[in-house]
Amino acid sequence: MTATVTRESIVGTPVDRVDGGLKVTGQAQYAADTPVEHAAFAVLVSSTIARGRILAIETEAAAAIPGVLKIFTHENAPRFKQPDPDWMNALVPSQTFMPLQSPEIIHYGQQVAVVVAETFETARAAAALVEVAYEVKPPLLLLHDPAAPRFQPDVFFGEPMQDARGDVDAALADAGGRIDATYTTPIESHNAMEPHATIAQWNGHRLIVHEPSQWMIGTRNYLAKVFDLAPEDVHVISPFVGGGFGAKGFSLPHSVFAAMAARAIGRPVKLMLSRAQVFTTTGHRAQTEQHLRIGASDDGQLTAIDHASTISSSYAGWFIEPPGLTTMFLYACPNVRIRHEAATLNLPAPCPMRAPGEAPGMFALESALDELAAQLEIDPIDLRIRNDAQTDPKTKLPFSSRHLVECLEAGADWFKWDRRPKKPRQMRDGDELVGWGVATATYAGLRGPASARVRKEDDRYIVEVATHDLGTGMYTIMTQVAAEALGVPISQVECRIGDSRFPPAPVAGGSQSTASVMPAVQAACLKLRESGGEMAEADAAPGDEQGRYSFQSFGAQFAEVRVDEAIGRVRVSRFLGVFDCGKILNPKTARSQMLGGIVFGIGQALFEEAVVDPRTGRLLTDSMAEYRVPVNADVGELEILFVEEPDYVLNPLGARGVGEIGITGVAAAIANAIYHAIGKRLRDLPITPEKLL
């Protein structure tokens, strides 16, 4: 490579996905697609009760089926210790509880047996013959069950969950407490299209695992700890992930069971969760009830916000959804208090789901602001602009780059917001009332340490990072960044990810992969280019800017809904998202991330609800027919705009992540649009037809 090579602009262009050809031909290899010689199949048996204990577990009939190799229950399974979450050492189990270790049942769907057989059909048939006798205890299931243990969680990844500034009570009293409302959101399920699956294979004392992962390094460390192996003796492979949304980030017990079974029978084992088991054993978004009180001056200046959340928690888990965190910094308001209380219930362990905290929290906060705007007869966009903050009200640090006002203004212009009638029920089209609503979007601009390696092979460049592509476009933007840094066309670059042996990268969570991994890729490629060598490695980590600025992305969500009051039907006919996420590395894949976030938000607003039978704890919605996610016909015209202001304080590429901000504020924008259409305020998600009638 010589200095005369011009540096083409590849980053920032709408390059087609480099893995597109594999994905449209069925050649992309997801975990359960991996060809493995002589594999046996494992099927889990799930508890049909939510609380109690196993009195007897009868496996003889199942074991008698020809082809059944082994059945594990709590009586004969090896003893495993569930490690505690340990972020410093990149080891974070999704739950605190390891199944198959005792007769105790603490949630519906808990794993009670693992059946291993020659074929999938045999394992499934045998699993159906495992008979479990239970002693049933009344499960704790309701958020306000007085018998449920309650606690006040301290921190969410370092952020205080009980926090305050100013004097909220006095300010609320002064302002006459303009808004006092309670918003509720149900249990929601990630439901990535690819069910979790693990293929485990032992090679002597070394363990090879194929499974869809948002955090291969985390899974590697988890399995190493559980099986008492050196981390380098566990190899996790995950080149393609069929969606994650948070449910493939923390480590799950079925990975242990696949490895356990493979070791016991001395053969590779393929364990695929059924869709129902995905619902009950891989995490969910907790239920929330949020009480918001807001004080404001007559001209709409916020004077006080009190945001108290009650969250469902689990005997099996540790993760607590934090809806109030955003309220601490989103707007300039001198008096703010957030509180979180969790109720421990007989539910499966919750975990992060796309924008944990923001997704339910901003439904409440942004709905409440709309209520305030209506009460004060101020335009909801003006209300948000009046309360904009260029300095983070929580940390008192400047935002590295905050363009919320530009997002609101650009969106208003595109949406022709000036034509919006001020009062509800003013727009009618045939049988439908039409309404327009707006909400703010925001998500943290996180960055973590990452490393990358690049090798030259003839005229090709191989770039390797232990990062992940869940459909986010990582393969593609990594190729763009590498090609530009190397000064070669993208056809000469091959990016390899999804392998725990590659240089480490953070969990694909918190929308941090772009901001974390791209600087390392860029640095390694520039190093190779400058040295003219065959191989280069580079580490990249955030520096002291982290203590000097607040990093946050912003956006504005605009919804148009059509409501047929006679049948309670809501259609989202038009939706615009305008986003400020720094430099957009690939407008095509970034747009897709935003579209996807908005569709997720439409589901949250109108359809998605996991229903637990309040008597038995049984999950009634454990299928894709019962748990409704949006389908093509549910989605109208969607448009995305980017207010592209590079954030060079965060990293040399100026990019912040785009994975989660898309869902934030969507449910509020839709609920606010419904209010504008029909004059009825709906504070309980999802907004299903019966709530409109």
Next chain:
Amino acid sequence: MPLVSLKINGLKHKIELEPNVTLLDALRERLGLTGTKKGCDFGQCGACTVLIDGRRVLACLTLAMMHKEAEITTIEGVAVAGRLHSLQTAFIEHDAFQCGFCTPGQIMSALGVVQEGHAKTDDEIREAMSGNICRCGAYTNILAAVREEVTRASV
């Protein structure tokens, strides 16, 4: 165990199959044709859509043995001699997928929609493609890709 002959993507395969093996599991676990995906195994998500004698069928809801005489087309049979079908190209150009897991089913379903010839408008295409769930939410782009193919097929 019965020996079953299946014709898939123009090729005959003779395999031993128990009668309770679904077409989906036969493709994936016995024939190595893993392009067809198992999303729910319940006929609710569309990820396993294949064409049987040109009609859209959910491979998880039918037993392999029932299709001995049929022409089965899976995603592996859509590109011919390494040349992508125009619909596959349209999916790439419009970024009509993210994780890609539902994509084989979306493409097989869209081929069925084009052949059925009922869906012409955007709303009709959306409706006809609504048996295929995409949790990544690529619907806007799936619509654009299928619309392009429907238009191409009708000229």
